[in-house]
Amino acid sequence: MFKKIAKIFSINSMSRRMRVAFTSIILLLIFSGAMSLFELERVGHDTEKILDASRENIELAEQMITALNKQNNAIIHMAVMRNNSPLYINECKSSINELDQSINIACERIAKSSKESADMLRSSSNCVNTLAREYATGQVHAELRAMREIDSTTTYNTHNWYIDQYNDEYMDLAQRITNFMADSQDLLGNDVNQLSHTAQRAVTPVFISLVVMLVVVLMFYYFMRIYLIKPILRMNRSLGNFITYKMPFDNTIKCRDELETMRERIKTITEKQQL
Amino acid sequence: MRLQVVIRYIGMVLQFIAAFMLASAAVSMLNGYDSSYYPLLLSAFLTALLGIFPLIFVDRTEELSTKEGYAIVVGSWLVACVVGMFPYLIWGGEFSLINAWFESVSGFTTTGASILNDIEALPKGLLFWRASSAWIGGIGVVMFALVILPSLGKSRHMLSNVELSTIAKDNFHYRSNVIIRILIFVYAGLTLITTLLLKSNGMGWFDATTHAMSACGTCGFSNKNDSIAFYDSASIEAILIGAMVLAGIHFGILYATITGRKNNIFRSEVVRTYIGMLIIVSVVIAISLYHDGIYSSFGESIRHSSFQVVSYTTTSGFATADTNLWTPLAIILLMFCTVVCACAGSTAGGMKIDRLLIAIKVLRNRIKLQQHPNAVIRTKVDGVVQDDGVLSLIMTFIVAYIMLALIGTIIYAMFGYDLMTSFSASITCLSNVGPGFGEVGSMNNYADLPAALKFTSTMLMLIGRLEIFGFIQLFFMKSWR
Numbered sequence: 001m002f003k004k005i006a007k008i009f010s011i012n013s014m015s016r017r018m019r020v021a022f023t024s025i026i027l028l029l030i031f032s033g034a035m036s037l038f039e040l041e042r043v044g045h046d047t048e049k050i051l052d053a054s055r056e057n058i059e060l061a062e063q064m065i066t067a068l069n070k071q072n073n074a075i076i077h078m079a080v081m082r083n084n085s086p087l088y089i090n091e092c093k094s095s096i097n098e099l100d101q102s103i104n105i106a107c108e109r110i111a112k113s114s115k116e117s118a119d120m121l122r123s124s125s126n127c128v129n130t131l132a133r134e135y136a137t138g139q140v141h142a143e144l145r146a147m148r149e150i151d152s153t154t155t156y157n158t159h160n161w162y163i164d165q166y167n168d169e170y171m172d173l174a175q176r177i178t179n180f181m182a183d184s185q186d187l188l189g190n191d192v193n194q195l196s197h198t199a200q201r202a203v204t205p206v207f208i209s210l211v212v213m214l215v216v217v218l219m220f221y222y223f224m225r226i227y228l229i230k231p232i233l234r235m236n237r238s239l240g241n242f243i244t245y246k247m248p249f250d251n252t253i254k255c256r257d258e259l260e261t262m263r264e265r266i267k268t269i270t271e272k273q274q275l
Numbered sequence: 276m277r278l279q280v281v282i283r284y285i286g287m288v289l290q291f292i293a294a295f296m297l298a299s300a301a302v303s304m305l306n307g308y309d310s311s312y313y314p315l316l317l318s319a320f321l322t323a324l325l326g327i328f329p330l331i332f333v334d335r336t337e338e339l340s341t342k343e344g345y346a347i348v349v350g351s352w353l354v355a356c357v358v359g360m361f362p363y364l365i366w367g368g369e370f371s372l373i374n375a376w377f378e379s380v381s382g383f384t385t386t387g388a389s390i391l392n393d394i395e396a397l398p399k400g401l402l403f404w405r406a407s408s409a410w411i412g413g414i415g416v417v418m419f420a421l422v423i424l425p426s427l428g429k430s431r432h433m434l435s436n437v438e439l440s441t442i443a444k445d446n447f448h449y450r451s452n453v454i455i456r457i458l459i460f461v462y463a464g465l466t467l468i469t470t471l472l473l474k475s476n477g478m479g480w481f482d483a484t485t486h487a488m489s490a491c492g493t494c495g496f497s498n499k500n501d502s503i504a505f506y507d508s509a510s511i512e513a514i515l516i517g518a519m520v521l522a523g524i525h526f527g528i529l530y531a532t533i534t535g536r537k538n539n540i541f542r543s544e545v546v547r548t549y550i551g552m553l554i555i556v557s558v559v560i561a562i563s564l565y566h567d568g569i570y571s572s573f574g575e576s577i578r579h580s581s582f583q584v585v586s587y588t589t590t591s592g593f594a595t596a597d598t599n600l601w602t603p604l605a606i607i608l609l610m611f612c613t614v615v616c617a618c619a620g621s622t623a624g625g626m627k628i629d630r631l632l633i634a635i636k637v638l639r640n641r642i643k644l645q646q647h648p649n650a651v652i653r654t655k656v657d658g659v660v661q662d663d664g665v666l667s668l669i670m671t672f673i674v675a676y677i678m679l680a681l682i683g684t685i686i687y688a689m690f691g692y693d694l695m696t697s698f699s700a701s702i703t704c705l706s707n708v709g710p711g712f713g714e715v716g717s718m719n720n721y722a723d724l725p726a727a728l729k730f731t732s733t734m735l736m737l738i739g740r741l742e743i744f745g746f747i748q749l750f751f752m753k754s755w756r
Contacts, residue, residue: 020331024324031320201367205317208361212321216328219282223332226279256334 014257032209039202057184063102071095079158283333289326303400311400318361380733382408384740387495387592387709406485413492413622457530469518490518495592502594523589523617557581592709594717624707704735
């Protein structure tokens with residue numbers, strides 16, 4: 001059985017051997033090229049994914065900050081500047097919804113990596129939104145009125161409420177949104193590190209293929225030298241010696257394939273010439 | 276030396292390795308195309324291409340010179356280790372260039388040392404390839420090539436001269452083509468029986484096969500981070516002890532025992548010494564462990580001590596306990612087992628018990644000769660007189676082994692490792708055992724070693740696997756007549 005397997009690989013023609021060798025090298029070249037393209041595409045796809053995620057995170061943080069600032073601006077106008085225009089009330093109400101939506105998306109995104117951070121962000125946002133809702137629905141005014149009824153000398157007003165209650169929560173949420181940005185970028189940093197690792201790995205198969213190809217080419221050169229170039233050079237020298245000095249053609253030259261036939265023919269010619 | 280002939284034979288070895296890579300890819304495929312499928316397939320393709328090339332160009336040769344035989348064996352081993360890295364490197368994970376080289380050399384030399392912190396994270400295809408490299412290494416890369424070699428007779432004999440240690444060769448009384456049959460028959464049979472026994476004792480098919488391959492190759496690669504301790508099963512340990520003990524015996528003697536010949540395991544002085552040593556050391560260690568309260572019962576002490584003694588002596592390196600926590604006496608005895616190892620002609624590495632037995636006899640005869648200067652005293656093993664050339668070679672081997680162990684220790688110490696770690700790592704790599712003591716203990720690994728030390732360790736493994744002189748000769752081939 002093993003002899004049969006060995007027979008499959010035995011090729012008795014130099015031209016066919018050369019063809020097989022060249023085909024192998026070309027196949028390897030195509031293979032390395034295809035591998036490079038495939039791996040580069042994969043790395044490109046991963047890079048795109050990271051950039052998309054980064055852009056989405058920045059947009060999300062921007063949405064949260066915009067909604068928060070919108071709310072803060074409306075509250076300042078109403079509570080500090082005492083401008084209770086319906087425009088600010090509507091702005092405050094709409095900002096509550098916008099903030100809620102963007103916070104929900106942000107929490108979903110970071111919940112996988114840090115559930116604690118997501119809970120803190122949601123809790124902080126709930127506090128700010130609750131205060132804003134209380135102000136927009138007039139609950140804060142009602143509480144202040146109740147306070148004044150109990151103690152008519154009190155000077156506690158919406159300005160104080162803003163400084164004592166809302167501002168602290170606002171600052172806290174703003175800080176948490178900044179943290180979210182930093183955390184999400186840190187997470188992407190891990191992905192980027194992974195990507196550089198992946199890129200390195202992507203090069204490995206190509207590099208191995210190239211090394212294999214180099215070895216194959218070296219072997220090819222070596223076999224060509226011993227099975228083709230060397231015998232031809234020796235036959236040429238021996239033929240030269242025959243023509244110049246009438247020395248007999250060298251019978252010890254070891255050839256195979258078509259070269260063996262050529263050697264035999266040269267030998268026959270030289271022998272005929274000598275006769 | 277005809278380099279093209281050497282390349283052709285190495286090409287045949289590469290075909291076998293490629294076949295095992297394909298088998299591993301098939302395992303990966305059966306496990307839902309896990310992440311190792313593509314690396315294994317790619318590696319198989321590249322390895323096969325490398326191997327086919329010389330087969331197309333170079334014609335079959337009937338005769339091989341000794342020099343060519345040496346070059347084929349050493350070259351095959353080195354090339355096998357290089358192509359063995361491909362699946363690891365392409366897969367990635369913990370495998371950097373040096374880590375992949377270390378794991379590959381460790382497998383093919385049947386050392387079983389690992390750089391992996393989390394073996395269980397490896398996909399099944401890659402785990403199978405890891406076990407395959409150990410199995411191929413166990414029987415000898417060249418022995419595989421010989422099975423398919425269409426050339427007969429002398430060339431086979433020439434290769435087995437190099438592959439088997441000189442003592443093993445002298446012990447064989449078979450023709451060289453029978454040697455190959457013995458190795459394959461006993462080795463494959465033992466692996467199959469071990470697999471079936473492990474399966475029937477609670478292991479899954481995959482774990483049973485890989486552990487059997489590893490045990491019969493006396494490699495010690497496990498699929499679990501805690502090695503055999505993971506299973507915590509006395510029956511599994513008993514089966515593995517049996518497999519390791521048998522794999523550590525001269526394969527020719529095993530074959531003779533199976534076929535009912537005279538030179539069987541019951542008559543062999545070397546096997547008697549080997550079994551005797553295993554029993555005595557296991558009992559002494561068990562008493563020491565029980566006395567010092569390491570284990571609460573003597574039964575538990577003997578269970579762990581016997582497993583570890585067999586594991587170290589047969590150069591397997593499986594672990595059921597953290598031997599770093601054992602008594603100094605136990606550690607010293609295990610180190611002795613690491614140096615002495617099992618019988619020549621087996622898959623085990625190290626100094627071999629045959630050499631120790633002969634060295635002791637030479638020493639005894641030397642003392643006798645001093646008492647009776649005119650006496651003619653011969654050294655016999657199993658009733659066969661050993662000639663002076665063999666005795667001289669054995670003593671030289673022992674000296675070379677000690678020197679290499681010391682050089683290894685010095686290199687480790689240069690990197691700031693303590694004496695225990697340095698010495699045990701050095702001898703454990705040289706003897707192809709795997710686990711040592713200290714920072715390279717049975718429950719640790721080689722992951723934290725610097726790259727230079729990992730490379731040094733792999734060189735020690737290769738030198739040890741190729742019986743020291745086989746490797747050294749490679750560098751003196753030009754001046755070799």
